Amino acid sequence: MSSISRRRFIARTALAGGLLASGSAPLLPQPLLGAAPSPRPKVKPVVGCQLYGWGQYYEREGKSLDAHLDEVLSALRDSGYDYAEGTLDTHTPDNTARFAERLRRKGLVPVSLYTGGAFHTAEAAPKTTERILAAAKVAHAAGFRVLVCNPDPIGRDKTDEELKTQVAALNTLGIELRRLGLEFGIHHHTPEMRREAKEFHYNFQNSPAGTVDFCFDVHWVYRGGLHPAKALELYHHRIVSWHLRQSRNQIWWEDLDSGDIDYQEIRRWVDDRSIPRRYTVELALEGGTKITRSSVENHRRSRDFVRQVLGA
16 A cells, blocks of 8 residues: 555645635535445444453453453354454554454454544544554455454544645545445444534544544443434434443443343344444443443343344
8 A cells, every 4th residue: 555645645635725715614515415325334243342341350350451362252253243343553553453353363354443543633633544554455455354443532522624624634534444444433422412512523423434434332322411312313324333331320331232222122123224334333331331240241141132122
């Protein structure tokens, strides 16, 4: 992959910015943004697990996830998972290839990776893009097909100008990733959901589907005050992967089960439309989470839930 030069990056983002009117107008014409992309080829349903929650369990015991990764991968395989989602190593990209090999040795497959970075300033965005693209080339060669990205929060709401810079950079990155053969899904946490989910919507409303798409973390959307069904109504055609978690009375539950989110409703949406079913279970702990079982048992139960309720 040829490096994306700073000049090339600036030229692209300038073109995107040139389409921008004053205020918060979209970067691209609304007919393009509002239209669904060409139908995607059908993707075989796969169910994976984000490693973040496993790290929390090991930290509680004073242990390192890295030192016990092989036993985690074995537990996931034995529980019926297809893959584990780790982090794209942008500092030592070859570690990503080694992670893919560890997955295969345990009977799992490489599917998706998680990353982030600063995209909101003209100084940071080209560097972040370069770093991710260099690592993404290695990831694609190793067999990964989806890159999940959560742009870095900055401790305050991003200004309109910062959001314009960010979305232009995400569009540039998405184009380059698509050329590599990777799908690109934007992820979200609480900061993106503030101000009636301004940043969350801005990223999608000012970029084309098929270039900047959606990793739908159902619980973070719910916690941010947007009903998951509304997010599906708006952006179902952009979903490339999912993160799944549950809560009861607003507190994260130890496994994926019944609770605040109606996953039967999610199932109906998916069944009625051609939405990729790359379901990534992401259990996590917070203050108030009641822990009554081991991490292995909670992940096994969660895999059963996805099979029974989401049909995958």
